[in-house]
Amino acid sequence: MSVAEHREDADPPQHPAPAAPGEVLEHSEPVSVPTEHGTFSVVGWRVPGPTGGPVTEHVSLSAPAPRQEQDLPPLVRLHSECLTGDVLGSWRCDCGPQLHLAMERIAEHGGTVLYLRNHEGRGIGLVNKLRAYKLQDAGADTVDANTLLGLPAEARDYTAAGRILTAMGLRTVRLLTNNPDKVEKLEALGITVADVVPHEVHARTENLDYLRTKRDRMHHHLTHLTPGETS
Template identity: 45%
Template sequence: MKATIEDKVQTRIPTKHGEFILHYYSNSLDEKEHVAFVKGDVAGKDNVPVRIHSECFTGDVLGSRRCDCGEQLDMALDLINQTGFGVLIYMRQEGRGIGLLKKLQAYNLQDQGLDTVDANIKLGHLADEREYDIAALILNSLRVNSIALITNNPQKIDEMTKLGIQVNDRIPIETHIHLDNLGYLKTKVERMRHILKMPEKK
């Protein structure tokens, strides 16, 4: 079945990063509340800065230092605001698509020595189960011509391109590296092809 979406409501949201319009979408694939946070006029524009951000309750809301998600969210909104236009799509696919419960179980496995990939696999999941069909539909709904994707993940560029989105550029989004997220980021680089500058070994 081909996925469909509907832009149910749009409302103004003032933030510390300036004013955005929040678009709430319903869809035919799941009951989740995927949204787009839009700055300025993006219809018909090329090279629109776009962040496709997957929900991370622990990082985005609680400020967990185990990952870089909350910091990336903040940086992306700031970048879009500084540019004057852009889109942040907030996808409700927690824990790379495995959900909050399994993500928290994976955290415990990581504390026992597994990396993020092996922890997901031990729980019976893929390393990354996220899908981007709805994100592509949202960009089409907003009539964006082409995008500059705010990401360190080449796989995300590949997925969006396969879904018919023209990705003209990649905007890096590198956060602070510290002891709490070092292993997490190292696994992203070594096992998931993410483009990040890691500290040199001493």
């Protein structure tokens, strides 16, 4: 069943066939979700893994653009799942503040926050991320901690993001990111990034080394890394 043909009253198949390349399996009907940052139209998406792997559920949060910005490509934030930062409010990373800033900006300017599951720890998973934290506590940076575990420093796949954005009709976007790798991978999936909009949040003493590693070893565009300044 294609996205366009999905109906709320349709009986879902017991064993849905794998989606064709570039498609999603199904999506929910949009529902209105009020938050402290604004009210969003929220849709859940079910997308198969990039090589026929398990189906993963993702979620998009969208808001309309104000009249003066309706002719611009929509703002889009691809946010990788981070339980420790997004839910627990950990200060070891900048994920939670980046998510909340994205929601604020999308509520004000319109666009979509696409929350991507199975991206925990840049794709290595929650348990391995916590193991990497232990190595970081002993002095390793985030890149070396992953490699000491025999894992890649960056393992995220954006195939699901490309499929969902295509299904939403968002083929040209202004991307909220500091990460050039994310831009390159999204464009390789057929999404045109018309503009890269910096998405920097404040540094803390607790995540300063983490942010410096992102800047110096992963080439993120971060401008100020003194606690209390924008990072």
